[in-house]
Amino acid sequence: MHSTARRPSLSDAISGIDRSAPARGTAPRRDTGRAVTSRAVWLGAAGLAATLVIWWVATHAMTAPGSLGRQFAPDSAFASLPSLFSEDHLAEHALVSLRRVGTGLGLALLVGVPLGILIGRVQSLEHTLSPTFQFLRMVSPLSWMPLAVMSFGIGDRAIYFLLGFAALWPVLMSTAAGVAQIDRRWLRLGESLTATRRELLLHIILPAIAGPLLNGIRLAIGILWIVLVPAEMLGVSAGLGYLILDTRDRLAYSELTAVILVIGALGFALDGIARLLARALLRSDR
Known part of the structure; x- marks a missing residue:
């Protein structure tokens, strides 16, 4: 009788490699890591508390009681939070802003990840598109506000365009850099096992770029949050940026x-959250 041996798949080959085995001569340092993390948390909390104290002292020392400047003090701001939640529906405005940030980030991932993988894999394409992308990346997303309003009108679509454009570049660049840093021996292993392009993408490329991509997402979230407030001043009736304008027009400076x-x-x-996800992923790959 003749037996036919099954060709090992790419996933079988990768799963057969023990990535979790510790390097020789290294001892676990979990307790030390926890101590460092706990110390960092306490130091960060102390820094925030000191900042609030300095803010309170500065505003109370430089302004008179009942003056306009006293409304910018931290105690006035904290005292106005309950009215913001009850009368101005702060939670609803925050959810609207978070939805816009999520949509903008989703658009950036939808465009940036495939394009970044393509640029990282095809060197001639990188040389062709890199100058154009570097030029566009240096243009402030807010510079496109008139074009966004003319093209999409006043409302959410213009905001989605601005946020997606702002988040695209860190996502695209981090993805391309992650693909370029992939060990070519993994790719040759996949090719030797006659892996399809889909298998190479799912089992080698995407796991390899997960760390750099999460760092790019973290950078994109920071940029999105900065662009969000001025973008929400494009005639919308909800969002944290709109609430900034509304409280300014009402001269409610404490709010x-x-x-x-x-x-x-x-x-x-x-x-x-993005930082914790990145750390968890790096730990799982060790």
Whole structure:
């Protein structure tokens, strides 16, 4: 009887390699890592507390009680937060802004990841498109506001265009850099196993670029959050940027300062989530 041996697939070959085995001569340092992380958290919290104290001292020392400048003090801002949540529906405005940021990031991923993979794989294409992309990357996304309004009108579509354009470049560049840094021996292994392009993409390229891509997403979130507020001043009736304009027009400067604090807190939280995802992925690859 003749037995036919099954050709090993690319996933079988990759799964057979033990990536989790520790290097020789190295000992686990989990406890040390936890101590460093705990210390960093406490130092960061102390830094934030010191910043609030300095802010409070500066505003109270430079302004008189009941003056306009006193409304920019941190205690005035925190005191106005309950009214913002109840009367101005701050949570709803924040959700609208988060939805716009998510849509802009999704558009950037939809365009930037495939294009970045293509540029990273085809060197002639990189040489052809790199000068154009570097030129466009240096143009402020807010410079496109008149064109966005003329093309898409006032509303969400113009904001999506501006946010997607702003987030595209860190996503595209990090993806292309991640593809360029892939060990060619992995690609040759896949080709020796007659892997299809889809198998190379799923089992080698995407896992290899996950770390750089998450770092690019983190950079994109920071840019998105900066561009969001002025972009939401394009005649929309909801969002944190709209709320900034609304509180300014009502001369409610304590509420305006509170909105600024909320914008900073949400941006900080989004960056922290992206950072945790990147760290978790790097740990899983060890």
